[in-house]
Amino acid sequence: MSDLLQLEAVSKSFSAVTVLDRVSFSLKQGSVLALAGENGAGKSTLMKIITGLYSCDGGQVLYRGQPVSFTSPRQAMDAGIAIIHQELNLLPNLTVSENIFLGREIRNRWGLLQSAQMEQATAKLLRDLKQDIEPDRLVTSLSLAQQQMVEIAKSLSLDAEVIIMDEPTDALSDVETQVLFEVVLSLKKQGKGLIFISHRLDEIFELCDQLAILRDGQMVHVGPTDEIDEAQLIRHMVGRELSERYPYAAVPRGELCLRVEELSAPGVDKISFEAYAGEVIGFSGLIGAGRTELARVLYGLVPQTSGRVEIKGQDVRLKSPEEGVAAGIGYVSEDRKGEGLIQMHSLKHNMTLGTLRRFATRSGFLDQRRERQEVGRFVELFSIRAKGQEMSVEQMSGGNQQKVSLAKSLMAEPGILILDEPTRGVDVGAKREIYALIQSLKEQGLCILLMSSDLPEVLGISDRVMVLSRGCLSASFSRDEADQEKIMCAAVA
Amino acid sequence: MPVKKILIDNKSLVALLLLMAAVSLYSPSFLSVDNLLNILRQTSINAIIALGITYVILTAGIDLSVGSVLALCGAVCASLLAADTPLVLALLVTLSVGGLLGAANGVVISLFGVQPFIATLVGMTMLRGVTLVFTDGRPVSTGDFEVAEAFYQMGGGYFVGIPIPILLAAGVFLIGWLILNRTAFGRYVYAIGGNEQVTRIAGINVRRVKIIVYALSGVMAALAGMILTARLESAQPTAGLGYELDAIAAVVLGGTSLMGGRGTLIGTLIGALIIGVLNNALNLMDVSSYYQQIAKGAVILLAVVVDSRVKSKA
Numbered sequence: 001m002s003d004l005l006q007l008e009a010v011s012k013s014f015s016a017v018t019v020l021d022r023v024s025f026s027l028k029q030g031s032v033l034a035l036a037g038e039n040g041a042g043k044s045t046l047m048k049i050i051t052g053l054y055s056c057d058g059g060q061v062l063y064r065g066q067p068v069s070f071t072s073p074r075q076a077m078d079a080g081i082a083i084i085h086q087e088l089n090l091l092p093n094l095t096v097s098e099n100i101f102l103g104r105e106i107r108n109r110w111g112l113l114q115s116a117q118m119e120q121a122t123a124k125l126l127r128d129l130k131q132d133i134e135p136d137r138l139v140t141s142l143s144l145a146q147q148q149m150v151e152i153a154k155s156l157s158l159d160a161e162v163i164i165m166d167e168p169t170d171a172l173s174d175v176e177t178q179v180l181f182e183v184v185l186s187l188k189k190q191g192k193g194l195i196f197i198s199h200r201l202d203e204i205f206e207l208c209d210q211l212a213i214l215r216d217g218q219m220v221h222v223g224p225t226d227e228i229d230e231a232q233l234i235r236h237m238v239g240r241e242l243s244e245r246y247p248y249a250a251v252p253r254g255e256l257c258l259r260v261e262e263l264s265a266p267g268v269d270k271i272s273f274e275a276y277a278g279e280v281i282g283f284s285g286l287i288g289a290g291r292t293e294l295a296r297v298l299y300g301l302v303p304q305t306s307g308r309v310e311i312k313g314q315d316v317r318l319k320s321p322e323e324g325v326a327a328g329i330g331y332v333s334e335d336r337k338g339e340g341l342i343q344m345h346s347l348k349h350n351m352t353l354g355t356l357r358r359f360a361t362r363s364g365f366l367d368q369r370r371e372r373q374e375v376g377r378f379v380e381l382f383s384i385r386a387k388g389q390e391m392s393v394e395q396m397s398g399g400n401q402q403k404v405s406l407a408k409s410l411m412a413e414p415g416i417l418i419l420d421e422p423t424r425g426v427d428v429g430a431k432r433e434i435y436a437l438i439q440s441l442k443e444q445g446l447c448i449l450l451m452s453s454d455l456p457e458v459l460g461i462s463d464r465v466m467v468l469s470r471g472c473l474s475a476s477f478s479r480d481e482a483d484q485e486k487i488m489c490a491a492v493a
Numbered sequence: 494m495p496v497k498k499i500l501i502d503n504k505s506l507v508a509l510l511l512l513m514a515a516v517s518l519y520s521p522s523f524l525s526v527d528n529l530l531n532i533l534r535q536t537s538i539n540a541i542i543a544l545g546i547t548y549v550i551l552t553a554g555i556d557l558s559v560g561s562v563l564a565l566c567g568a569v570c571a572s573l574l575a576a577d578t579p580l581v582l583a584l585l586v587t588l589s590v591g592g593l594l595g596a597a598n599g600v601v602i603s604l605f606g607v608q609p610f611i612a613t614l615v616g617m618t619m620l621r622g623v624t625l626v627f628t629d630g631r632p633v634s635t636g637d638f639e640v641a642e643a644f645y646q647m648g649g650g651y652f653v654g655i656p657i658p659i660l661l662a663a664g665v666f667l668i669g670w671l672i673l674n675r676t677a678f679g680r681y682v683y684a685i686g687g688n689e690q691v692t693r694i695a696g697i698n699v700r701r702v703k704i705i706v707y708a709l710s711g712v713m714a715a716l717a718g719m720i721l722t723a724r725l726e727s728a729q730p731t732a733g734l735g736y737e738l739d740a741i742a743a744v745v746l747g748g749t750s751l752m753g754g755r756g757t758l759i760g761t762l763i764g765a766l767i768i769g770v771l772n773n774a775l776n777l778m779d780v781s782s783y784y785q786q787i788a789k790g791a792v793i794l795l796a797v798v799v800d801s802r803v804k805s806k807a
Contacts, residue, residue, distance in 0.1 A: 301694065325696035339694050342687035344754055353684055354695035356677035365675045408695065 004029050004193040005162050009059035012045055019045045021217045027193040034204040035197045037214035038237055038427035043197055047164055051083050052076040082160035084168050088147050092140035097122035099139055100154045125153040130179045144171045145287035164195040170424050173287040173453040181207055199427055201230050215239055238429050246460030247439045254278040257416055257447035263307035267293030269471035280448045282462030285491050290471040291451040295418045299331040300324035330414030332405050334421035340405045341393045348375045348389035351404055355411040378407040399430025420451040435461055455484055469493050505747050505763040516774040536769030537662035538717045540762060542736055543743040544669045545713030547761045548706045550744050553686040553753025554609035558616030559714040563733035565624040566591045567718035568633045571728035575636030580643050588715050595711020599704030624730050633728040648724030658720050670758050686753025742793050743768055
């Protein structure tokens with residue numbers, strides 16, 4: 001098979017900071033290349049060079065043996081290179097089919113749009129992905145996972161030769177991930193070249209033939225996937241040995257923190273469970289099974305329609321996040337950009353947003369020195385890497401942003417902490433730090449509800465695992481009972 | 494290059510100083526103390542309104558109703574004085590009316606979910622109508638009682654040689670700055686404009702903050718209305734027409750983002766001064782008032798275009 005895409009000693013700097021340093025690799029027809037590396041290793045920059053968003057300072061990109069330098073993603077797309085972005089690039093107020101055909105709408109000779117024709121084509125694309133989404137639905141009404149599938153459908157409709165997938169599975173649950181894998185394998189059979197970027201190492205080994213590892217802008221390893229194991233991969237990525245992936249130690253169960261009885265709300269159907277201080281309960285399930293919905297009802301973001309919630313023996317009926325915070329609940333949303341942090345504002349202002357009142361003196365003014373000290377304490381405690389407290393959050397890596405999000409919730413000293421996908425879009429090193437943090441919070445007697453579609457993670461750090469399916473609690477396992485198979489069985493029940 | 498960075502970071506101030514330098518070359522009387530105090534006094538009304546609108550715009554909102562609130566409050570104040578109401582009471586009642594009208598905007602926006610643009614456009618139209626009904630379309634005299642004479646000081650008086658409107662504007666800017674930069678409430682204002690959903694999820698009562706912000710804008714319009722009424726010694730039913738646009742222009746010239754979450758009160762003050770200097774300069778140059786509007790619009794457009802080009806390069 002011939003090389004579809006070749007990179008030869010590609011370099012790129014931004015204002016004297018070298019982001020890519022003589023990076024070379026090649027992508028063959030009919031193969032899947034995994035591009036691995038921590039956040040900030042240069043993966044995204046590399047993809048932006050291939051797709052024409054950036055130009056490189058040194059080296060060259062060869063496509064089908066010819067040197068190319070695209071000046072826009074549009075050009076790259078027309079030449080046959082498509083990218084599925086990590087950040088969704090769909091327009092929320094357009095329909096699914098309008099999004100898929102954006103910029104290349106089918107028109108009749110009067111210039112009028114042929115909506116029916118486009119919707120039929122869209123329906124077919126989605127059927128191939130086993131997605132039950134009507135083409136005329138507005139994107140804003142879709143879940144994050146469904147939007148991701150639409151994004152995938154869009155890039156497939158381009159019929160590109162090279163398809164780059166930047167963390168496509170991050171928002172997906174296992175079933176959707178399997179569908180995506182089947183699609184990838186069939187594309188591979190058709191002789192396309194795929195570049196697959198993922199933080200989930202098991203996926204890399206399951207799906208990819210070739211592995212390229214970036215660290216600090218340099219290609220530290222290129223080779224077939226079967227010549228390397230997970231430990232070696234991690235060592236290449238982080239440049240150091242990581243001990244066991246999931247820190248876990250049981251702690252004696254404390255008092256009853258939360259009792260939920262037949263709780264119902266949109267997407268949540270008569271869920272009952274109890275949670276104690278000093279334990280982590282992992283909530284697993286498919287996309288749309290009701291994990292996020294459950295988290296939001298418990299926090300007061302969405303009102304409950306029926307059922308009872310008791311916190312530390314007190315009956316509560318929360319009607320707003322304000323009341324959720326007052327009841328001692330912390331919540332870290334799955335959507336860091338939209339719901340977690342104010343991207344344009346500073347680390348400090350984000351971290352203290354929910355707890356400003358405690359920094360107010362009697363005169364009503366903020367004690368800024370105390371605020372700075374407290375933020376500094378958390379920055380150190382969570383080893384948040386930032387250029388000072390005034391650094392805006394949008395300039396920080398995913399992992400560090402997530403730590404700021406966590407710190408923000410923890411500043412309010414909650415008794416119950418609800419984490420929705422706390423490691424999404426976070427690199428291996430930061431993931432481990434977050435796991436260690438969860439463990440130590442548990443040891444301090446917090447009750448932690450972990451909503452996650454990352455099954456190994458749920459199994460790795462939970463004391464108990466609860467599985468949701470179509471809004472209902474379909475199974476509950478102790479740590480010893482739980483395994484991947486049982487959870488998947490319960491999830492599709 | 495640090496010099497370049499300082500220039501870019503303070504571009505509103507640089508623009509103001511360049512403008513002043515240019516005008517002073519053309520007309521030496523421009524830099525006289527009298528003329529500068531005159532500019533400051535004329536600017537103070539716009540600056541006070543712009544202060545309220547800065548808060549609103551920081552939450553990613555807009556307030557078009559300030560001109561009408563100003564007129565109605567001016568008329569209310571004049572009628573109170575004509576009925577020999579004690580001065581302090583008249584002032585407090587007028588400020589409260591402004592606050593309530595603003596709060597009504599806030600309620601429509603945050604409880605009924607109406608877009609700020611529409612809600613305050615409706616407010617602008619209806620309140621102008623209310624003012625015309627209330628005044629019967631005629632100027633309202635402040636009456637002949639002593640209290641009116643005292644009230645006129647608010648517009649034409651001096652304290653230690655400085656016109657009182659300037660002192661009032663300086664006072665509210667100091668307080669406004671402290672609230673915005675040194676209190677939790679001020680942080681919430683920025684946070685709501687930065688990302689309302691994040692702010693809500695962090696457990697902040699976003700609705701309450703927004704209602705207070707619009708109420709504040711109403712109070713500022715009422716204060717401006719009183720100063721104008723005191724200056725003219727009567728309330729005009731058509732007072733404040735188009736003032737909302739001058740105030741919004743001042744906020745934008747001061748570098749505050751209309752998308753919310755970013756901006757400063759000092760910028761707004763400088764923006765208001767740019768407009769004030771421009772008005773003054775056009776008058777000194779004897780430009781007809783018809784052409785003045787065109788010139789003003791052109792300068793604002795130029796400033797905003799330059800600003801966005803500098804931003805995209807930075």
